[in-house]
Amino acid sequence: MSAQEVEISIVASLSEIDAADWDACACPEAAAGARPNDPFTTHRFLKALEDSGSVGPGTGWQPQYLVARIAGQIIGVAPLYAKSHSQGEYIFDHAWAHAYERAGGRYYPKLQIAVPHTPATGRRFLTREGFEEVGFNALVQGAVQLTENNNLSSLNVTFCTEDEATRAEQIGLMARKSQQFHWRNQGYADFDAFLAGLSSRKRKNLRKERATANDFGGTIEVFTGDDLRPEHWDAFWEFYQDTGARKWGTPYLTRAFFDIAQEVLRDDMALVLAKRDGRWIAGALNFIGTDALYGRYWGCAEHHSCLHFELCYYRAIDIAIEMGLGTVEAGAQGEHKLARGYLPTATWSLHWMRDAGFGRAVADYLDAERAAVEEEIEVLTDYGPFKQTQIEEQQ
Missing domain, CATH: 3.40.630.30 (Gcn5-related N-acetyltransferase (GNAT))
Structure with missing residues (x-):
């Protein structure tokens, strides 16, 4: 199968998608009643945000859920939102927005694949078992095409997994490396x-x-x-x-x-x-x-x-x-967590800029930032509270 055989559509409410279909992509491990690996991409969590008015009109997070189908069957979904600001994301692009607008562009609205208000790492391109590759490629390409077709400044994917970052980078998105503090059991x-x-x-x-x-x-x-x-x-x-x-x-x-x-x-x-x-x-x-x-x-x-x-x-x-x-993710930022046993851990996001020139400038920035983040993780880990043998075991 190829991504060309996949039908991509947008729905404005999770009420339009059966919970079982969404969760078959988001948390197939929970089909038999087990706990989801990631509680934040479940149908019930995202719909709670929507039904409570925590996303939607007036919030700057307008749902545009991405759905991939083959022969009518949902094989992939992504929590996609049209954003009119950069709040509630925890991966900061305010400087990019200011630079883009100073150059005469319009940065907002932009598209964001994310769990709103939630800086927790997890899969963002959610695929049904057996459709991992075709679903991933179709969702990435569909999101980029949607950005292009609507003349939007950018597509941003925040707190994706490292595997998603690697795969998406290979097909044209830019990967951004950041860091949080996590405790390891x-x-x-x-x-x-x-x-x-x-x-x-x-x-x-x-x-x-x-x-x-x-x-x-x-x-x-x-x-x-x-x-x-x-x-x-x-x-x-x-x-x-x-x-x-x-x-x-x-x-x-x-x-x-x-x-x-x-x-x-x-x-x-x-x-x-x-x-x-x-x-x-x-x-x-x-x-x-x-x-x-x-x-x-x-x-x-x-x-x-x-x-x-x-x-x-x-x-x-x-x-x-x-x-x-195995892990406690204590949220965004906070070097004070280091002294309390939470070590610096890499997090990932993805970005695609419609303007090629601006994209090259962002890519140069991301290269320099990645080197700085890697150095900071190394230095902070050495300053952690653990005995040296414990640090080596956790790396």
């Missing part, structure tokens, strides 16, 4: 076993931080699945609003998202909440994959020393060890 039996791999000074610091955090005068609980209740989201919404207002001006997710999440996503989430004097005062929300825990949102109504580190990083490690998960 080396088969630890418990948190103390993790600490044993740290240098003595770092081990002492982490123990001191955990003791300080847990001395805030309250209790910390973890909720997932049916243990999650609407009242937990009432509290967490207060925390999330505060963080969103400080970081982005306006929170990306609406209140309705958490109500829908309670109904359809509760098995995919682990919510860590701190309570003091009978009221919830802080929380951190994680999503659960087959082999990774994804730290997403944090907020608080009271500030207590080290509580942020405890809820977001150390409790995430506890959960990952207990569930036998």
